[in-house]
Amino acid sequence: MPRVPRPVAVLARSGLLLAAASVVIFLCTAALPGDAADTLVGGRATAAELDRLRAEAGLDDPLHVRYLDWLTGGPGISLITGRPVAEVVAERAAVTLALAVAALAVAVPLTVVLAWAAVRGPRRLRQVVNAVIVSGAALPQAVVAAALVAWLSAAWGLFPPVSMLPVGEPPWHRPDLLALPVLTLALPTAAYAAALLRGAIADVVDRPYVRDAELRGLSPGAILFRYVLPMVAAPAARLLAVNLGGLVAGTAVAETLFGLAGLGELLVTAISTRDVPVVQSVALLAAAVVVAGLLAADLVAPRRHRQAARP
Known part of the structure; x- marks a missing residue:
């Protein structure tokens, strides 16, 4: 065969x-x-x-x-509003997409920094970072949001406590309104991802070619980007795909707390009203994002793995 x-x-x-x-x-x-x-x-x-x-x-x-x-x-018609589901989802997608992309832009480098520090930092720093990772991954979004509002809004006045966007204005035109919900999504995501990724990094840094690179005097940054990250590309890409899908479907808490009308808030409303076509479309969209990310990881990661294995 x-x-x-x-x-x-x-x-x-x-x-x-x-x-x-x-x-x-x-x-x-x-x-x-x-x-x-x-x-x-x-x-x-x-x-x-x-x-x-x-x-x-x-x-x-x-x-x-x-x-x-x-x-x-296809998506069909909303049972509650009578509008095409594709039209309803498209209206809300811009807000959720802006939130998810911005949250990933913050979470990805923060994940790498936390996971690397948890494995290769000084002993005292490793203890602190691991405690931060565990506690950050365990905190619910609502607790993170309350702490951010208390510190960054009420105490320091850096950002508004409510993120209600003006009607018709693209979300990326008001980054000040997105800051708190983005951090609410990004911080627990980075802590959770770092908790999973640090094991893979610890396994890679113990391999002979990494120790050889250290003996040759390469800097920690060069070792991280040339040898470690390509070797953990497969689990990292899969983790990124799952987190992206989770952000698309899991923005409900942040959107509800901060007054943003996105897909997460739409999903919660549709479930409460039993608007099945809307629920199915939003849920399948999140699943498709995860599957697409896993597909990209499966296609790209093996090539990166072979490139990293070269001396």
Whole structure:
């Protein structure tokens, strides 16, 4: 049997993973108690009227029919507002994208610094950094947000405590309004990623070619960027992909606390109103971001690994 090329195998695996994610998302939304018909009528409709609304929305169709309709029919129409789901998601995506990209821009270098310091710093510094990593990864976003508001807004007056963007203004035009929610997302993400990445870095720095580089007098920075980071590219890229997907779907706390209308806040609202097409679209978008990141990691990381292994 001819061997399947690696890119084809990776693409096939990613497609299967995304298909499995769509099944899980659909089953989870189908298991939610109640439906959008109950929300629309607010308990003031007769049983016959509820049955009519459910039939018009397709809520009474068998599960497999609803799943196939979702796959073949696209995002569909919001059951609550009657607007196209793609239009609703596109309106909110700019805010969440700006938050996620800015949070990653802060979290990625901070992750590298924390993980490297936790492994290669002086002994006292390693103890402090490891304590910071563990405590930072364990803190809920709400606690981080409260601390940032207390320090950076109330005490020092650096940023406004509420981040409500003017209507129609792109979020990147007001970086002062994004600072606190970005830090709320970036700090726990960096601590969590550093906690996972420090083990991989500790394994790499014990390898002979790294010790040989130290004996040849290379600086710690050169060793980090030339030998260590390329060798941990695969786990780091996968970790980055998962964190990016988590940021896309997990901005609900930051967006709610700081008054930002993004995908996270939209997801929370859609779940509470049982607006299933919106829930499914936002959740599948987050899953697609994770799968795309994992795909890129699988395709790129082995090449970087081979390049790093060269003397």
